Amino acid sequence: MLRRTPDRLPVLRVHNQVSGGRTPWEGQAVAMVATRVVNGETLMQFVSRDTPPQLTSVMRQCFQFTADKRPSAGVLVKVLQKYELACAS
8 A cells, every 4th residue: 555645754853864955966967976986075065964873873884885784665664754753752
């Protein structure tokens, strides 16, 4: 069953918080972005310094070059749910 839009709002809030409202590599050509990624650059440079450590940690894991080192979707859901609960309390 597809989730309704309101269920996605926590993810959007997390994105806005960790990005500081900036769009990564804005205004750069796709080929330039691809080259930067191939050379090992990640989106971590665009993460706001105010991002909570638990989110920064899982983001670093998501940016691992080797797929086996990246968390599964299930792990990500659990981390984001925990974070959302912590923010609500």
